[in-house]
Amino acid sequence: MPYPNRRDFLRQAPLFGVAGLAAGCATASNPEPEAVRPVVVSTWQHGQAANAAAWEVLTSGGRALDAAEAGVRVTEADPAVRTVGLGGRPDRDGVVTLDAALMDGSGRCGSVAALEGFVHPISVARRVMEVTPHVMLVGDGARDFALAEGFTPTELLLPETRREYQVWLRDNPGYRPPINVENHDTIGLLTLDRQGGLAAACTTSGAAYKYHGRVGDSPLIGAGLYVDGEVGAATATGWGEAVIRACGSFLVVELMRQGHLPAEACRLAVERVIAKNPDYREIQVGFIALDRYGRSGGYCIQDGFDYAVYSPSQANEMIVPPSKLGQHE
Numbered sequence: 001m002p003y004p005n006r007r008d009f010l011r012q013a014p015l016f017g018v019a020g021l022a023a024g025c026a027t028a029s030n031p032e033p034e035a036v037r038p039v040v041v042s043t044w045q046h047g048q049a050a051n052a053a054a055w056e057v058l059t060s061g062g063r064a065l066d067a068a069e070a071g072v073r074v075t076e077a078d079p080a081v082r083t084v085g086l087g088g089r090p091d092r093d094g095v096v097t098l099d100a101a102l103m104d105g106s107g108r109c110g111s112v113a114a115l116e117g118f119v120h121p122i123s124v125a126r127r128v129m130e131v132t133p134h135v136m137l138v139g140d141g142a143r144d145f146a147l148a149e150g151f152t153p154t155e156l157l158l159p160e161t162r163r164e165y166q167v168w169l170r171d172n173p174g175y176r177p178p179i180n181v182e183n184h185d186t187i188g189l190l191t192l193d194r195q196g197g198l199a200a201a202c203t204t205s206g207a208a209y210k211y212h213g214r215v216g217d218s219p220l221i222g223a224g225l226y227v228d229g230e231v232g233a234a235t236a237t238g239w240g241e242a243v244i245r246a247c248g249s250f251l252v253v254e255l256m257r258q259g260h261l262p263a264e265a266c267r268l269a270v271e272r273v274i275a276k277n278p279d280y281r282e283i284q285v286g287f288i289a290l291d292r293y294g295r296s297g298g299y300c301i302q303d304g305f306d307y308a309v310y311s312p313s314q315a316n317e318m319i320v321p322p323s324k325l326g327q328h329e
């Protein structure tokens, strides 16, 4: 379905229902839905452990940004997760390089990319936001900053991941990074606190065996994550290059601003990704979104993506969203 222009959207508005319109513009005859708070939503199975930590912060009265950071730190420190932080797969030169970003509903944000040697890039990103005049630091500069801020350097390449890498190197004499649907699993986590504050955090070791220096969507504000306190929050997972081409998470938030419910906003953003990536059958991209009323949703290209929702009515439930190639073709 093509992206609707304003006239088409208004014509189709009844299809999205009163609640859908209310996301963008509440009126006397179209009142705002009652907000559900707090809520945490995050990508993939490992999102459940991250959600639990974020939920703890939110139910103790903590703020959305603190909860988002606390949540993804759990995944970053888990050596069993091969796509985030400690234990993450290396690039094609055998170096683990990390991308991470966070943002809150007021537009405050911080980011690091191609950072080597720290378990918690998300906390380095937070310091970038808090103590520098910048949004993003990369590579050696990010590393110097992390050291100056007192973060402890750590070897992130674990023996098992090193062995896997050596097998990959042996079996891939062409030395090309793989582009396939299994080559990902970022944690992206969205929070809505009791006070109505929104935040997002996203952290990853990126595409396995990528070129050294490659930066994906995850640390790019607007691509890997985006938050607008008047609307909602979104984050992306999957093949970052495809997400960047569509400025994916910003697009999801803007679609919610126009009145689309989170799931529909994610679906339309996936359609845009597909339109800009002719190889879409070979890749996975998924979005999740949370609006300021606590409603959440997701959509992806391929089956296989799931996400976890923790709210007063959803006890850290895994949700399997619809997908373009699985259920809609």
Ligand code: SD4
Pocket: 083, 183, 184, 185, 186, 187, 204, 205, 206, 207, 215, 216, 217, 218, 236, 237, 238, 239, 240, 241
């Ligand atoms: C990237 N989007 O670097 C990230 C990878 C990922 O789930 O794991 N997404 O392209």
